[in-house]
Amino acid sequence: MAVVAPPGRYGVVVVGSGPGGLQTGYGLARLGIDHAVISADEGPGGMFRRLPIFERLISWTKPEAPHAPGTREYELYDHNSLVADEPHWQACVPELMDRTYDVPSRAEMAAALESFVGRTELLVRYGCRWEATRREGDDLVLETSDGEYRARAVVFALGVTTPWTAPIPGLEQATHYVDVRPAREYKGRSVFIVGKRNSAFEIANSLLPWASRIVLASPRPIRTDVLGHSPLRTRYLQPLDEHVRGGFGTSIVDASIERVERTANGFRVDARGTSWDGQLAFDVDEVIAATGFRTPLLDLPELGVATVADGRIPALTAFWESVAAPAVYFAGNATQGSPGLRKQGLSPSNSAVNGFRYNARVLVRHLAEKHFGIEPERPLIPPDELVPHLLRELARAPELWIQKGYLCRIVNRTDDGLSDDGILPLQVFVDEPGPDAVAVAVEMAADGTIYPAVYVRERNRISERPLDPHPLHDYESEPYRRALSQLVGPLLGST
Amino acid sequence: MEVASLVDTLAQTSLFADLTRPQLEAVAHEFDEEAFGEGQKVLRQGLSGSGLYVILDGSAVVTRDGEEIARLGRGDFFGEISILTDGPPTSDIVAATLLRCLVIPRPDVERFLLERPHVMLRMLRSEANRLRGMLEWRS
Numbered sequence: 167m168a169v170v171a172p173p174g175r176y177g178v179v180v181v182g183s184g185p186g187g188l189q190t191g192y193g194l195a196r197l198g199i200d201h202a203v204i205s206a207d208e209g210p211g212g213m214f215r216r217l218p219i220f221e222r223l224i225s226w227t228k229p230e231a232p233h234a235p236g237t238r239e240y241e242l243y244d245h246n247s248l249v250a251d252e253p254h255w256q257a258c259v260p261e262l263m264d265r266t267y268d269v270p271s272r273a274e275m276a277a278a279l280e281s282f283v284g285r286t287e288l289l290v291r292y293g294c295r296w297e298a299t300r301r302e303g304d305d306l307v308l309e310t311s312d313g314e315y316r317a318r319a320v321v322f323a324l325g326v327t328t329p330w331t332a333p334i335p336g337l338e339q340a341t342h343y344v345d346v347r348p349a350r351e352y353k354g355r356s357v358f359i360v361g362k363r364n365s366a367f368e369i370a371n372s373l374l375p376w377a378s379r380i381v382l383a384s385p386r387p388i389r390t391d392v393l394g395h396s397p398l399r400t401r402y403l404q405p406l407d408e409h410v411r412g413g414f415g416t417s418i419v420d421a422s423i424e425r426v427e428r429t430a431n432g433f434r435v436d437a438r439g440t441s442w443d444g445q446l447a448f449d450v451d452e453v454i455a456a457t458g459f460r461t462p463l464l465d466l467p468e469l470g471v472a473t474v475a476d477g478r479i480p481a482l483t484a485f486w487e488s489v490a491a492p493a494v495y496f497a498g499n500a501t502q503g504s505p506g507l508r509k510q511g512l513s514p515s516n517s518a519v520n521g522f523r524y525n526a527r528v529l530v531r532h533l534a535e536k537h538f539g540i541e542p543e544r545p546l547i548p549p550d551e552l553v554p555h556l557l558r559e560l561a562r563a564p565e566l567w568i569q570k571g572y573l574c575r576i577v578n579r580t581d582d583g584l585s586d587d588g589i590l591p592l593q594v595f596v597d598e599p600g601p602d603a604v605a606v607a608v609e610m611a612a613d614g615t616i617y618p619a620v621y622v623r624e625r626n627r628i629s630e631r632p633l634d635p636h637p638l639h640d641y642e643s644e645p646y647r648r649a650l651s652q653l654v655g656p657l658l659g660s661t
Numbered sequence: 662m663e664v665a666s667l668v669d670t671l672a673q674t675s676l677f678a679d680l681t682r683p684q685l686e687a688v689a690h691e692f693d694e695e696a697f698g699e700g701q702k703v704l705r706q707g708l709s710g711s712g713l714y715v716i717l718d719g720s721a722v723v724t725r726d727g728e729e730i731a732r733l734g735r736g737d738f739f740g741e742i743s744i745l746t747d748g749p750p751t752s753d754i755v756a757a758t759l760l761r762c763l764v765i766p767r768p769d770v771e772r773f774l775l776e777r778p779h780v781m782l783r784m785l786r787s788e789a790n791r792l793r794g795m796l797e798w799r800s
Contacts, residue, residue, distance in 0.1 A: 333666065385683060386690035422683035440687035472759055474694040476666050481696030489698030490759055505695060509710030511766025597702050612768035630708055 171202035171291040173313030178533060179203075180321045181308070183210045183290050185519045186498020186526055187323030188279060189248050191288050193530030196251065199538055202315060203288070204308075206295040211279035213327045214272040219346050220372040221271045224364070225518055229260040241564035245520035246270055248282050249527065255285045299465055306493060318537050321529065323497040324462050326517070330478055332360065332457040336426035340433070340453035343369060352377045358435050358448055360423055361456030362388060369456055370405040370416065380405065381448060383419040385440040421446065426453055461500045469494065479503045484593040485532045486525060495533070501525045506572040506593050510612045514572035524565045524573060528590060544585040547577060549658050552584055553650050554642070556606045560618040561641040565589045566608045574607040574621070579657050592621070599626045604654050618646070620653050667694055670717045671763065675736045676787075677715075679779035688763070692773075695764050697756035704740055704754040711750050712766045713740045713773075719760035725752045732757065741784065744770050 178194055180187050183205035191203040205212070218224075223246065229235075231243035235257035241249060247259040258278035263270050270278070283290065295311040299320075308315040329342045341347075343365045349372045357377045359366050362384040370380050382405065393402055408416040421437035432451040439445070460478035463471060470491035472481045480496055481489045482504035488494040496503065502516040515521030534540035547555055559566060559575040566573060566589075574595055576587040579602045587603070595605045605621040609632070617635040621628055631653050633646060667689040671677050677685060694717065697703055703721060704711050715738045723731040723739070730752065733739060743750040744767055765773050774781040 384690060385686040387687075420687070422686040438683045440683045472696050472698075474696050474761070481698075483698060483701065489696055489701065505693070507705075507708075507710070508712060508764070508766060509708075511712065511768050596705060596708060628705075628708065632709075 170289045171204060171294075173310065173315055174202075175305075175316045176200050176202045177317060177538060178319050178321060179306075179308060179315045179317040180323060180497070181205070181296050182323030182325065182498065183207055183292065184213055184323060184325050184498055185211065185248055185279060186325070186501070186522050187321070188282060188288060188290075189523050189526035190321050190323060190497045190530060191290065192248065192250065192282075192286050193527055194533070195286075195288065197530065197534050197540060199530075199534060199540070201317075203290045204294040204296065204310060204312075204315065205290055205292050206311075208292050209276075209280065210283050210290065211276040213325050214276040214279070217327060217344065218272060218365070218368055219343065220349070220368055221273070222267045223269050223272060223275060225269065225520060227259045227263060227270050229263060229265070235260055238564060239562055241520075242562075242567055245518065245568070246275060247278060248519070249523050250282075250286060255282070258282045258285070296464070299469055301469065319493045319495060319533055321495045321497050321533075322461075322463075322466070322500070323526075324500065326459045326461050326479065326499040326502070328460050328462040330458050330460040331455050332423075334360070334423045334426065336428075337423070337453075337455050337457075339428055340426055340455045343454065343456045346454060349373050349376050352452065354378050355451040356432075357381070357452045357454060358383070358433065358450040359454045359456050360384065360426075361458070362386065362418065363456070363458065365458065366454075366456035367402045367405060369454055371403075374404055374408070374416070379450075380416045381419060381450070382416070383421045383423060383435075383437055385420065385422045387420045387441050388418060419446065461496075466491070466494065474503065484591040484597070486529055493537075495529060497526045497529060498522050504591075506591060507596070509571050509609060512571050512610050514569045516572075520568045521572075524569055524589070528573065531588070542588055544578070544580075544587055546582060547584045547586055549584060552577060552604075552654060552658065553647055555586070556604065556620075556650060556654075557642045557646055560606050560608060560646075561639060563589075566606070570616070571607055571609045571619075574605040576603055576605045577657075578603040584657070595621060595623070596628050602657055604657055620650060622653060622657065624656055667717075667763075670761075674715060674717065674763075676738060676780055676783050678783070680777065684777070692763055692765050692769075695762050697760045697762070699756055699758055699760075701756045701760075702753060703756060703760070703762070704743075704750045704752070706751060706753045707749050709749050710767060711740045711743055712764050713744060713770045714738060714754070714762040714764055717761040717763055719756065719758040721760055722755050722757045723752045724755065738784070738787075741770070741788075 177200035180190050180203040194201040225245040227246045228243040233239035236253035247257050258281045262274045262277045298309040300307050305316045306320045329344050352373045353376045356379040359382045362382050405416045409418040420441040424436045427434045433453045435448040437446045471488045472490040474481050480503045486496050486501050499517050501522050531542050574592040578585050578587050592607050603623045607619050609619045615635050618633045620631045668685050671685045720734045
């Protein structure tokens with residue numbers, strides 16, 4: 167067997183073989199960019215071999231949909247598969263679902279990633295652990311268990327999967343989420359869960375039939391209005407329902423945890439109210455720390471990589487480059503370090519496969535342009551096709567629908583005519599100078615109303631024009647044609 | 662590298678000086694910290710849907726129609742004018758150094774302030790000082 171990606175010099179090195187690393191590797195390979203993908207794991211999708219603890223993912227893949235698997239439209243119904251340009255390499259996840267659950271299990275997800283690697287013949291060097299990083303001139307040098315790799319740019323696709331325990335005195339004695347035992351082992355136990363987000367509710371929901379009593383506590387109140395728009399509701403439903411009906415069995419408390427102490431029979435937890443005044447003490451059998459995860463950045467902060475969220479997430483530019491360490495890029499879940507414009511507070515889906523698969527695609531295009539002088543294809547669009555093209559994108563483009571207010575479709579006016587500049591971050595369109603152009607994005611108002619938005623750039627001034635919402639999001643109808651024609655009039659003026 | 666926790670940083674920010682530790686923890690849990698590289702835009706004049714930003718570290722430049730009109734530093738906040746007047750931001754805000762901010766998204770600002778009257782009062786004082794400065798400058 168040929169040696170895969172041996173140590174040496176490459177154009178780009180990708181670290182990680184989860185969905186973010188694989189999507190990036192696929193894109194680089196397809197453009198013929200010299201690169202290596204290395205991974206400490208023994209196979210693709212290492213995280214899905216361990217997490218989530220209770221098997222089910224939270225994001226949908228619907229095997230039955232109005233569009234056939236393999237089409238671009240089907241991506242809107244399949245939030246877990248990686249995306250490929252070739253239809254027969256698309257939609258790996260629904261093929262492998264046995265439908266035990268309404269969503270894929272993590273084993274099915276791991277199998278789908280393996281299938282993607284097989285079909286696309288991606289080359290990954292497994293069992294190669296990144297250990298240290300330094301700069302030498304324009305090169306980034308990665309020391310690994312197999313030797314040194316050098317590259318002009320490195321993409322870290324490390325996931326956000328290293329357990330993080332909040333700095334609460336005594337909490338280190340608790341079980342972390344990743345070490346939770348099978349649910350039946352909590353039979354008759356009273357369990358205190360520190361945390362109120364995704365992983366906390368996953369545990370609560372799974373222990374519900376076994377534990378005698380469950381308390382979830384963290385300082386932040388639950389926002390049911392926000393949950394209503396989140397895929398997390400599949401997890402939150404039951405424990406939250408029990409709490410709302412009076413808390414016999416499950417209680418959800420807004421409190422800052424002051425300390426956790428071991429007692430003869432279990433633990434004592436002292437908590438102080440945040441949305442209410444007062445103190446509570448809990449004597450429980452078990453304490454579980456569901457306080458989240460961090461990106462395993464190793465020595466990257468010494469290279470200048472700045473972080474947010476108590477050092478857990480790297481702070482990134484619109485193209486997912488560290489804001490303070492050039493040529494250090496991130497793919498996958500860590501792209502949540504680039505939240506975009508956050509208009510109306512809306513966050514993109516950067517921490518889930520459905521969102522970061524598109525981020526990775528845009529990243530590859532950016533790396534190709536910036537570091538290798540490879541321009542993307544920019545097909546010309548006949549003037550009378552401009553409006554139908556943009557409306558079609560607004561109505562159906564999975565990138566725009568999943569990455570609302572974050573990714574946009576751009577058409578530039580050039581000397582040759584109108585040219586499709588593809589999908590890019592909206593933040594880049596509004597912040598960077600460029601030719602006269604139009605960009606369209608799907609956005610969401612604070613009350614949850616979805617509407618199409620049009621941005622016109624004329625002599626580097628941006629004007630923003632929201633269009634009316636439609637109950638079925640049918641943006642290809644006559645009123646939208648008229649409205650958009652008016653807005654892009656100046657762009658068409660002298661073409 | 663040891664990073665100061667977000668709660669510790671909030672505790673040193675004058676806007677939040679009256680909040681108790683549990684209240685600060687609730688703020689740190691509910692809202693995100695964002696970091697911007699030097700030269701990166703934070704708010705955009707004329708573009709809808711901003712938030713309230715409280716500077717935790719670093720400095721920023723306020724520009725209107727391309728002209729610098731003010732500099733902001735640790736403890737300062739911006740974005741509130743556009744939210745309170747329900748319009749788009751009146752200036753660009755650009756990071757002048759590595760800039761760290763606490764971000765309160767626009768739809769949450771009213772509730773955030775109503776639930777924390779002491780923060781609102783400190784904000785009002787700060788606005789009053791700004792107005793006073795402008796009036797004195799004009800007279």
